[in-house]
Amino acid sequence: MTSDATPDLGNLFHAAFRGLRRGWMEQLSPWGLTPHQWRALQAAGHHDTGLHDAGPHDAGNPGGGLRLKELAERLRIAPRSATEVVDQLEAKGLVVRRPDPADRRATHVFLTPAGRRLHAEVSAARREQSERYFAALSPADRTELARLLGLLQATGTPE
């Protein structure tokens, strides 16, 4: 290539990330989830898990409900596309739609027990795979990497 004097962090980053992502996608397929479906499930689960019954500060947001609009924003897709992802997850029995009692225009997405279970399973598997991937690094190196990535994320993700 051009020069190894300039390691080109961008390329390195890309190459390294690809290894992680490939394993990640292979991880998903046994469960029949596409990356986006997983992300949606995760987004819905993020509201659901642990925050359940949290209540008052989430006005009219009963525990696991994520509006489709919000979901679209999180996945950075058009609202219409969020409808599709939710359709798919609903067809798989992983989530359900429930009307927002406070705003009857809005629909909330809830994880079903199956959805919650699968979310937990995939989370665990993903963590384990991630663990395996980063096993090449010593604990000190991992800490260091986390620090550096944190720096990048802080400046690189304005929002």
Add this chain to the structure above:
Amino acid sequence: MTSDATPDLGNLFHAAFRGLRRGWMEQLSPWGLTPHQWRALQAAGHHDTGLHDAGPHDAGNPGGGLRLKELAERLRIAPRSATEVVDQLEAKGLVVRRPDPADRRATHVFLTPAGRRLHAEVSAARREQSERYFAALSPADRTELARLLGLLQATGTPE
């Protein structure tokens, strides 16, 4: 969630990488290139740049010639899909197809002068953007990051 108990390098990695990639894709659009088109151009240019950039001294063995099959392998797409990408690049006047004189079944892809110029431009712009992205890190940190990514790439990318 468990996000602060377990730093979860995977997530961190993903988040940080996304910042880089977003900028990268925005970088491409002014030139009317999709990420895949750029990757294909780069793959073709990889054969071309630096090796034979000035001289068509061996028109027989294509200095810039990349078989579509090879291109497909590099982009990790089906051979048929490589045809499409090359079609697009050819329509833009960035590459040309030329038959392999040694194997008349094969077709080689060459960068046109315009393609070579654009490749250089985008490379420079990308490097600059990358530079800006990693500006959050001190030189020492960058070296460190490069080392860590190198470790990951080595083990995480078997091929």
Add this chain to the structure above:
DNA sequence: ACCCAATAGAGAGGCTACCTCACCATGCGG
């Protein structure tokens, strides 16, 4: 020298994940 499986590329057709535009029901300030 020939035949036949293997290979390179491309045509046809299909799938999926996105998008935009139009539409309906609802909410809310006048």
Add this chain to the structure above:
DNA sequence: CCGCATGGTGAGGTAGCCTCTCTATTGGGT
């Protein structure tokens, strides 16, 4: 009660990828 904004979705389009199939070639075995 009206008019406009907002949440979700039906309809329809596009881009990128796939597999299946076809043609032209190549090269090894007999």
